[in-house]
Amino acid sequence: MFEAQPWEADEPTLSELGGIRYLHFGTEWVQGAMRVGKPAELVLAYTQQMMAWLLFLEPSKDDAVGILGLGAGSLLRYTLKHTPASVETTEWNPRVTAMCRAYFRLPDTPRSVIDHCDAAVWVAKRRNIGRYMALMVDLYDADAQGPVRDTLEFYQGCYRALADVGIMTVNLFGDHASFPPNLDNIRKAFKGRVLELPEIDAGNRVVLAFKGPVLDVSTLQLLDRADAVEAAYGLPARRWAKALLARHGATIRS
Template identity: 30%
Template sequence: MSKLYEMPSPFEIETGTVLMLEPNWARAGELRAQLLDESYPKPFVVDNGKSRFLYFNVRLMQSEMSLKAPNDLALRYTQKMMAFLLFHPRPKRIVLIGLGGGSLIKFCYHRMPGTQLTAVELNPDVIALRDAFSVPPDDARLQILETDGAEFIETTEKGIDVLLVDAFDKTGFAPSLANRQFFENAYEKLAGNGILVINLAGEKETYAGLIGEAMHVFDDQVIVISVPEDGNHMLYAFKEYCFEPRWRWLHNYAKELRAKFGLDFPAFVQKMERSTKLGLARREAIRGR
């Protein structure tokens, strides 16, 4: 791992050590001032001895890794993104747009040995922090690419089983993905029973209207659930023709998945069924107009 610049955290709440992509001769006073007034231009890490957190600015935490269990999913929203396994338990090919601290890619890499994984990340500085978050090196199964997620989806070959989107910049949801064209390209590149999963977080106006676009492109085969613990919404869009969840069967299968992966799949399926019956996706789509 290339050495990161270390300094005591200047933040009142996020205590510990700040790790930064800076040379060892950098001036701590200048960096401290930039962190505090949010003019520091790169992502940075806060290490409090128990966990490591990735930030673009201190108001919006991007990722969390437990130092004791670096391959687990510490944040509730990342756990809920894995709810696609209820509907597609053995994906051969997963694409993730937005590497962040690598939580999702690590979890899939270690728990799903039969799956090809590609992570697409626009910001080279985020990729440069991969060692700080114990992201494994690229190999025959794992590829991390520095490129724009929308462009990658436009040009990649068809047959993606699961497309996970967790892509943010300092202002919120990545603008190149917040449009109908992206959804149409995603739909085209997904396999016949492929699933698109999007973390909707940050400022609501950055993703307002996206649920409606997903409903349009995926023929209303969309489930939206809230993640109150993290203040997010999770969107699942299903390409499968005449998608119809067998809820009773899924409640039983969720217990198997919980035993295998250690995540609360019974709670996820309960929330998804409730959301479907309440028509939450349609209500959120109307609200976003």
Template identity: 30%
Template sequence: MASSSFKARIASRTGSDNQTDILAVVSSASMSRHDPSPSLPEPSQPSGAGGEPPLRPFIQESGTTRTLHFSEKVIQSRMSTLNPDALDLEYTRMMMGFVLFTPAPADILMVGLGGGSLAKFCYRYLARSRIEVVEIDPGVIALRDAFMVPRDDARFRVVQADAADHLRGLRDAADVLLLDGFGDAGIPDALCSAEFYADCYEALRDDGILVINFHLNHPKHRDYLDRVRESFGASMFEVVDDDMTNSIVFACKGERLDDPAAAELKRPESIPKDAWRQLMPTLRVIGATRELK
């Protein structure tokens, strides 16, 4: 997997100016003057820390590709306008690895909307699942139509909230919890604390799966894994991309990660064939990594 295809979306972040009125669309000519390769911002202080105003999200377009940014150098989300429900970035396909263990979750909770890649894929292909997306930035939510994110309905909704506050006190609410918590300054401290991962554990039902997107090269990466382990124990494993850039961590509130059936890579009846074809190459990597854990 090339580094140009394995990065991250904008996600929940602390500190927002609650303004959605200045949202720019930058021409493809402007985009060509900058590196269009997706890249993850380094985890650091929340947006707006130290008195600096948070950056407003904007869109760039080049041909049939639409991308979400806080700065022109960093792509937060990428969508093909020809196939808007497809998972265009490899890391999103890796996060869908939970289907090996929980192929038909009743409730999926996501932290971070971004361009809605995971939300759209789950909404389309996991037709029996209810999906709630927590996004702190109203500017990101305001761009949902540009990325063809579904309207709220009986089984899908986007909630504007601080994820740390939203999960605190939540109990047995989700079968799958997806954390892609990157803003313009990286992962907010509140979304990589031991307390937050403990709240994630409590928010999951028995045998629930937590999936986290991390920046592998961040100096505190091992500390973050230790914090996850404090709540989930040994029931976790990590999958790293070929470029040694991103880390996708799977953790379980139970023993489901040890289910031998996951190694069979057999398509569950609940997942359509075209979705399985998109995911299959990545699922093989996840299955092999799990066997080595």
């Protein structure tokens, strides 16, 4: 008798409406989306916010970005198209990867590697320690009742996987019991260096956590960088900058 794998309960399914293709795990919860005519576009607002690390870092071809949770491949497609960085994705369910290859135009390029592995194991791999300028963490199962990896030890592993200067973005549910303990564990793992973006998209709230020299960015500096990000990446970065300034003060320190 074959032993059941933990991901087998999360059978990926599809839906499509108005030119947008959605990934589900057999429930109504959306796990990712792709505009069929523009596959590299970030359809969901929270996935755009997951790229908010661009407000503080500019990727080069020598940099690596890590994605924890493939979903519909939105962040992978976008990062490969709009940045020169290499991308490594960890996804524990190979059926999700197969679905993305068949229906979500998963790029086939040497710049992209997908590792079928538990995210908590992946961040602890020796070769991943100190490697990534950015980590984008979006780890939900079919129940979508908070991230499936959310312990202090997990977020400490994320901290260690970042390069000397790096940023983690995490998709959380703001109006959910999972939010306070996740935020607390992220704060502890990142020594309190955390910024929060406003809640959007049916409760999604993206948190940014920083590693490296102390951040000290003035209003003018942040808005200038936001304008540059909007021009280069087509993302609503000025809106993010204003939200951060409104929440955290006229000077962003972390």
